[in-house]
Amino acid sequence: MLDILIVDDDRHIRELVGYYLQNEGYRVIEAADGNEASELLFSRNIDLAIVDVMMPGKDGFQLCEEIRRYYDFPVILLTAKDQLADKERGFSVGTDDYLTKPFEPQELLFRIKALLRRYQMVSAESIKLGDTIMNRKGYEVHCKGKQLMLPLKEFELLFQLASYPGRIFTREELIELIWGIDFNGDDRTVDVHIKRLRDRFKDNHDIIITTMRGVGYKLEAASS
Incomplete structure (x- = not known):
């Protein structure tokens, strides 16, 4: 809806x-x-x-x-x-x-x-943050000549956050946007996927996912 x-x-x-x-x-x-x-x-x-x-x-x-x-x-x-x-x-x-x-x-x-x-x-098929490019068609992330393939839900979560840098998404919003309103799990699923993304991009300063305590998450695009 x-x-x-x-x-x-x-x-x-x-x-x-x-x-x-x-x-x-x-x-x-x-x-x-x-x-x-x-x-x-x-x-x-x-x-x-x-x-x-x-x-x-x-x-x-x-x-x-x-x-x-x-x-x-x-x-x-x-x-x-x-x-x-x-x-x-x-x-x-x-x-x-x-x-x-x-x-x-x-x-x-x-x-x-x-x-x-x-x-x-005309919705974006790709997003560029610094030297990092996310391609929605292939679920690929390219950074400085290297290609990283992410699991589907991790990519969709990252792409959603990267589509609105600086915007806070609640866990409930992310569950509905990525997993759908019929998802039977809880919002800990979001926390687990965020942790995995942080681990993957811990050395990539183009992508910084910040926890907004008691609210949710936002992606901060590092200034170029």
Whole structure:
């Protein structure tokens, strides 16, 4: 199930959009302003964000810019403004699409589905961190001319963390993302696989997996 974040200070808009999204099978996460959204982004795995431009505190332009700096998922800006200058600013800070209020919910759904398809088609097949390259197709890791083949789950776990450097993933999130929601084991499975990855890459300073006590793990890409 895909998680879609709705950020709007108008509760009625959040409820309306959320209703249509839930009917389409999406999981809805709501934030009443940009600051609340920033906190959610830090702890949740978001697949797409629908962001209102005019909000108190951190506005939609600022939030979109933040998303582009730290995350990699599509953004749709919602606004009551239909001025070309506002659209230009929206695209300049990284929005993928722009929809003017009032809008038809069905049109929003069409745009969401189109963006999700596009992101799926261009999703990274490889990740480069320093001198280390991870290739999703072959489940291979290359570093300084050497090739390392990882067991499937270890590679998927590493690739997930490396896709969002600096982002904290809880053990529960990693279980669901890597092993699936029907997994019968416990979150110690994540700890065991993290230990194996650390042992494999203990001499590789491109990949540093940090434990966030009581929360989960994050991968820190060493600065080049």
